[in-house]
Amino acid sequence: MTKRDLMRKLQSVRTTERVIVPDQAFVARTREHLLLQVRNTLPTQPAAMPVRARSAMRLLVPPRLTNLMRAPALAILSVMITVLGGSIASVSASDRSLPGDFLYPIKIATEQTRLAFTSGKAERLVLKSSFVDRRVEEIQKIAATPAPEQQVRLKQAAEDLKRDLNTVKLQVTEVRAEQTKGGAEAVKIVDKASAQIIQNLQLVKNEASPEVKSSIAEAEVAAVHTGVTAVEALLEASTNPDTEWIVSEADVRQSITNKVDRITASLTDSEDKLRSISDSSNISNQLQATGTGSNLLQGMTSTTVGQFNAASTTLQEARTLLNANKLSEVSGKLLEASKAAAQAETAADLLVASSTQSNIPIPFPVITSSTPATAPEASSTATSTTSPP
Amino acid sequence: MSQLIDQYQLYRVRTKRDADAFSSLYDRYISAIYRFVYLKLPSREVAEDVTSETFLRFWNAILQNTEIRNVRAFLYQIARNSVVDYYRKAEAQKQVVTNDDPATSSYLEGQFSDRGREQRVVEARTDLRIVLERIERLKEDYRDVLTLRLIDGLGFTDIALVLDKTPGHVRVIYHRALKALDKLAT
Numbered sequence: 001m002t003k004r005d006l007m008r009k010l011q012s013v014r015t016t017e018r019v020i021v022p023d024q025a026f027v028a029r030t031r032e033h034l035l036l037q038v039r040n041t042l043p044t045q046p047a048a049m050p051v052r053a054r055s056a057m058r059l060l061v062p063p064r065l066t067n068l069m070r071a072p073a074l075a076i077l078s079v080m081i082t083v084l085g086g087s088i089a090s091v092s093a094s095d096r097s098l099p100g101d102f103l104y105p106i107k108i109a110t111e112q113t114r115l116a117f118t119s120g121k122a123e124r125l126v127l128k129s130s131f132v133d134r135r136v137e138e139i140q141k142i143a144a145t146p147a148p149e150q151q152v153r154l155k156q157a158a159e160d161l162k163r164d165l166n167t168v169k170l171q172v173t174e175v176r177a178e179q180t181k182g183g184a185e186a187v188k189i190v191d192k193a194s195a196q197i198i199q200n201l202q203l204v205k206n207e208a209s210p211e212v213k214s215s216i217a218e219a220e221v222a223a224v225h226t227g228v229t230a231v232e233a234l235l236e237a238s239t240n241p242d243t244e245w246i247v248s249e250a251d252v253r254q255s256i257t258n259k260v261d262r263i264t265a266s267l268t269d270s271e272d273k274l275r276s277i278s279d280s281s282n283i284s285n286q287l288q289a290t291g292t293g294s295n296l297l298q299g300m301t302s303t304t305v306g307q308f309n310a311a312s313t314t315l316q317e318a319r320t321l322l323n324a325n326k327l328s329e330v331s332g333k334l335l336e337a338s339k340a341a342a343q344a345e346t347a348a349d350l351l352v353a354s355s356t357q358s359n360i361p362i363p364f365p366v367i368t369s370s371t372p373a374t375a376p377e378a379s380s381t382a383t384s385t386t387s388p389p
Numbered sequence: 390m391s392q393l394i395d396q397y398q399l400y401r402v403r404t405k406r407d408a409d410a411f412s413s414l415y416d417r418y419i420s421a422i423y424r425f426v427y428l429k430l431p432s433r434e435v436a437e438d439v440t441s442e443t444f445l446r447f448w449n450a451i452l453q454n455t456e457i458r459n460v461r462a463f464l465y466q467i468a469r470n471s472v473v474d475y476y477r478k479a480e481a482q483k484q485v486v487t488n489d490d491p492a493t494s495s496y497l498e499g500q501f502s503d504r505g506r507e508q509r510v511v512e513a514r515t516d517l518r519i520v521l522e523r524i525e526r527l528k529e530d531y532r533d534v535l536t537l538r539l540i541d542g543l544g545f546t547d548i549a550l551v552l553d554k555t556p557g558h559v560r561v562i563y564h565r566a567l568k569a570l571d572k573l574a575t
Contacts, residue, residue: 003571006523009516010539013428016513017542022423022440023433030441031415038408038448047404051454055400
């Protein structure tokens with residue numbers, strides 16, 4: 001049978017089919033039965049909202065249009081989900097990233113964007129200050145997690161922190177110059193934050209390698225500068241009757257006192273370190289210690305002692321000014337003292353490292369006494385004097 | 390327009406609980422469905438039973454909130470399945486009685502014992518049987534599209550809805566199936 005025969009037969013079937021009509025009695029009977037069934041089972045409660053919405057939608061939108069629109073609509077939706085979802089996920093994931101991580105640049109870019117969209121210098125200062133806190137947290141996390149290139153990442157993080165602290169310092173200067181509304185609160189936040197940052201950095205610095213130590217020390221000095229700039233701004237506001245900033249002199253004084261105490265405590269820690277090395281030295285070893293190594297240590301010791309003395313003297317001067325309530329002069333002295341203290345600490349660290357590495361004890365007792373401070377209301381910590389033999 | 394009317398009736402049944410809207414749908418399609426199943430089944434009584442069964446299943450689908458994008462295509466799909474089910478049941482009963490070897494479960498196996506039918510109908514059934522025997526030799530995709538298009542007389546869009554394919558894909562399958570049928574004939 002050919003295809004033509006087949007088609008002819010089909011045609012015949014279709015023709016026959018066309019004239020077939022159901023029996024009217026059957027149609028009526030079935031209709032009646034069905035309607036009875038429908039009425040018996042038809043739900044009495046109104047249709048649920050989704051069903052009504054879907055039915056209305058199908059009624060209003062032709063199925064062909066739905067088919068045509070479905071593919072492009074899904075494509076656009078997928079692209080939007082990918083772009084927006086991906087961005088949100090990336091930004092969220094980058095929040096936990098650390099310097100050196102793949103997503104870290106996204107974190108920094110997000111911060112920059114947030115800063116760019118923040119109106120008001122005081123608000124921007126507060127936000128930037130919170131980002132500086134993040135930098136310190138990053139340093140702490142890197143220091144606490146042994147990983148390849150840990151020291152390199154620490155150094156990089158410390159440099160980033162130093163850069164951000166310098167930015168904060170500039171912002172404080174701007175806010176101070178313009179006496180921005182809400183600036184006093186922002187500067188107070190910076191003042192408190194800088195003290196906390198210095199404390200945290202000192203903990204990390206103790207465990208770092210000498211190279212990283214110097215970077216962290218630089219960041220620490222930047223934090224001190226920022227803190228002193230904040231104090232200066234607050235001090236100016238406390239003495240200026242025309243400003244809208246509400247700052248009490250007592251608050252400023254307390255802040256300066258805290259700073260002096262912190263530098264003193266830091267200096268005392270370094271002295272203790274040196275004293276422990278000196279105390280543990282055997283007298284006979286000290287007497288036998290001769291040669292190049294010993295001479296070098298002797299030179300280093302003299303330098304360190306000189307720096308400790310300089311720092312102690314400056315601190316003492318700051319304290320005297322504080323006692324005399326010459327607050328405007330204290331800030332300069334405070335900066336000087338913090339620099340001298342930082343130098344003395346670095347020198348002490350180097351001395352301890354050299355002594356340990358060369359197995360040659362410090363050739364003479366470095367620390368002879370520690371003199372309590374003369375300003376009872378200003379400090380609870382002792383300053384110390386160092387003296388060569 | 391026809392589809393819009395169908396969807397409106399369906400909307401009334403589903404949201405307004407309007408039983409008369411369902412009876413309107415019944416009136417629109419009863420003759421078409423009856424014609425559709427008539428030649429595929431051995432007798433008028435069976436055709437009437439299958440037609441009733443088709444509308445009952447349609448009503449159950451509405452109750453279950455089944456998505457119905459095209460009422461006509463949906464009814465043809467139910468009718469087609471009902472015919473297949475009829476032959477499956479008939480085959481099962483035949484096996485219980487005679488314990489013969491199983492045969493294919495399609496409406497090819499129908500017995501042409503239509504008493505009192507006119508000669509023309511009997512001949513049409515014979516022709517249909519011959520055509521279906523040919524089509525049954527093709528692969529499943531071709532067989533379905535040819536049956537729906539040539540025997541059931543559905544349009545490509547309706548066939549696409551029944552087989553869950555796009556109309557373009559159905560057209561391609563149809564033309565390939567015709568070529569395959571041609572090769573089979575030669």
